[in-house]
Amino acid sequence: DTGVSQDPRHKITKRGQNVTFRCDPISEHNRLYWYRQTLGQGPEFLTYFQNEAQLEKSRLLSDRFSAERPKGSFSTLEIQRTEQGDSAMYLCASSLGWGTGNEQFFGPGTRLTVL
Amino acid sequence: SQELEQSPQSLIVQEGKNLTINCTSSKTLYGLYWYKQKYGEGLIFLMMLQKGGEEKSHEKITAKLDEKKQQSSLHITASQPSHAGIYLCGAVFLYTQGGSEKLVFGKGTKLTVNP
Numbered sequence: 001d002t003g004v005s006q007d008p009r010h011k012i013t014k015r016g017q018n019v020t021f022r023c024d025p026i027s028e029h030n031r032l033y034w035y036r037q038t039l040g041q042g043p044e045f046l047t048y049f050q051n052e053a054q055l056e057k058s059r060l061l062s063d064r065f066s067a068e069r070p071k072g073s074f075s076t077l078e079i080q081r082t083e084q085g086d087s088a089m090y091l092c093a094s095s096l097g098w099g100t101g102n103e104q105f106f107g108p109g110t111r112l113t114v115l
Numbered sequence: 116s117q118e119l120e121q122s123p124q125s126l127i128v129q130e131g132k133n134l135t136i137n138c139t140s141s142k143t144l145y146g147l148y149w150y151k152q153k154y155g156e157g158l159i160f161l162m163m164l165q166k167g168g169e170e171k172s173h174e175k176i177t178a179k180l181d182e183k184k185q186q187s188s189l190h191i192t193a194s195q196p197s198h199a200g201i202y203l204c205g206a207v208f209l210y211t212q213g214g215s216e217k218l219v220f221g222k223g224t225k226l227t228v229n230p
Contacts, residue, residue: 004157033217042119042203042220043158056215091157095216102207102216104148106158 002026004107006092012113013082020078021110025094032075033093033104034067036060043091049075082114118142119206121221128194129229136189136224138204146207147187148218149178151200158203161189191226199228 005024013019025032030051035043046065048056051072061067064082069075079086089111093104120139128134138147146165150158162171164180164187171178175192191198205218 006157031215033215035218040222042205042222043218045215045217045219048215048217056217089155093158102146103160103163104205104218105160106150108157109155111155 004092004094004105006090006107006110008110009108010111010113012115014115015082015084017082018078018080019082019112020076021090021092021112023075023077023092023094023107025073025075025092026096026105027073029094029096029105030072031095031097031102031104032069033095034075034077035091035093037089037091037109038087046077079112082112084114087112087114118208118219119204119221121202121204121224123224124222125225125227127227127229130195131193134191134194134226136202136204136226138187138189138206138221140185140206140208142208143184144206144208145184146216147178147180147184148205148207149187149189150203150205152203152223153200161202194226194228196228196230199226201225 007022032049034046037043049069064080067077089109091109093106095102095104149161162178167182167184177190201223203223205220207216
């Protein structure tokens with residue numbers, strides 16, 4: 001399978017715990033995006049990487065959230081001191097380029113439940 | 116306020132019927148993407164439109180972007196149960212060379228196709 005993969009698919013945690021999610025983009029894609037989706041809503045942009053550089057962050061990304069893409073390949077999204085409001089589907093997407101080459105392909109998502 | 120409005124919010128059709136989903140923006144957009152999502156899963160890329168008046172088709176699904184680049188429609192001909200899911204439109208509103216081209220999504224249209 002050469003699509004975007006995410007791990008884990010599901011995560012249940014207690015409030016106050018830290019969680020980390022991983023995204024493996026399509027291999028030749030240099031752009032990587034994180035989005036968050038809550039029930040009944042469309043995905044909302046969180047952050048964007050061009051290779052290893054994090055070039056844009058949404059105001060939704062509070063200080064408790066941090067994302068990395070250390071070698072320009074896989075990415076991690078960490079949430080510290082989770083809150084119940086963090087419960088959502090976290091989606092990763094990757095794309096090859098910009099303009100007409102910027103079709104974003106999404107992974108299956110990580111569903112986070114904070115108890 | 117929602118930058119992208121989708122209508123209808125939900126749609127129930129009989130197998131074999133045609134249907135149309137609309138996506139409207141108050142601002143001119145740079146690119147318009149259509150995705151399909153099964154409940155609890157990631158987004159499947161359907162089509163991307165960039166030029167005013169552009170129309171693309173894939174199998175029984177046709178997407179159009181109006182000349183003003185503010186409204187798009189997704190039309191399914193002779194619907195099948197396999198078409199059921201949530202259809203999301205996503206737009207790029209800002210294009211700068213080297214920018215993120217992040218997607219802003221509508222809330223989605225839930226399609227049910229009864230056999």
